[in-house]
Amino acid sequence: MKLKVTIDQKVYEVEVEASEPEQRQLPPVGYLMQPAAVRVPAAPAAAPAGGAPVENEDKVCRSPISGIVVRVTAQAGQSIQTGDIILVLEAMKMETNITAPIAGKISKINVAAGDSVQAGAVLVEFE
Numbered sequence: 062m063k064l065k066v067t068i069d070q071k072v073y074e075v076e077v078e079a080s081e082p083e084q085r086q087l088p089p090v091g092y093l094m095q096p097a098a099v100r101v102p103a104a105p106a107a108a109p110a111g112g113a114p115v116e117n118e119d120k121v122c123r124s125p126i127s128g129i130v131v132r133v134t135a136q137a138g139q140s141i142q143t144g145d146i147i148l149v150l151e152a153m154k155m156e157t158n159i160t161a162p163i164a165g166k167i168s169k170i171n172v173a174a175g176d177s178v179q180a181g182a183v184l185v186e187f188e
Contacts, residue, residue: 122162122185128152130176135185140166147185148172163187 066073128150135147141161148170150157169186172178 119163120165120187121183122147122159122187124150124159124178124180124182124184126150126152126157127180128157128178130172130174130178131156132174133170133172135161135167135170137167137170150178159184161185 062077062079064075064077066075129152131149131151133148135141135145141147142164143161145161146158147161147167148159150159165187167185168188170184171182171186172184178184
């Protein structure tokens with residue numbers, strides 16, 4: 062196909078070939094909108110500097126990131142399974158689901174909605 066193009070009051074005749082557009086593989090709709098679930102290791106190698114010492118590291122859930130507690134979905138005394146959502150943290154305008162590292166019964170929840178937490182802080186204790 063031939064086109065006439067005017068640049069700085071000069072007319073140029075150019076020939077253009079049409080090509081097929083590249084096909085891009087797009088992620089499914091809503092793919093980037095889902096909050097990422099984070100598995101918190103039940104027993105870190107060493108307690109972080111910001112974390113409180115506890116008797117048994119196997120019976121706690123620590124925060125993997127610093128952030129603000131958006132909502133707490135579990136309650137003290139509730140029985141949960143590994144992977145159940147305990148609470149949601151917001152960090153850098155992204156919500157992160159904090160899931161149970163072990164199955165068991167929650168003995169104590171150390172945070173509430175609106176609380177600010179540091180990475181390594183004990184969020185939940187299990188029986």
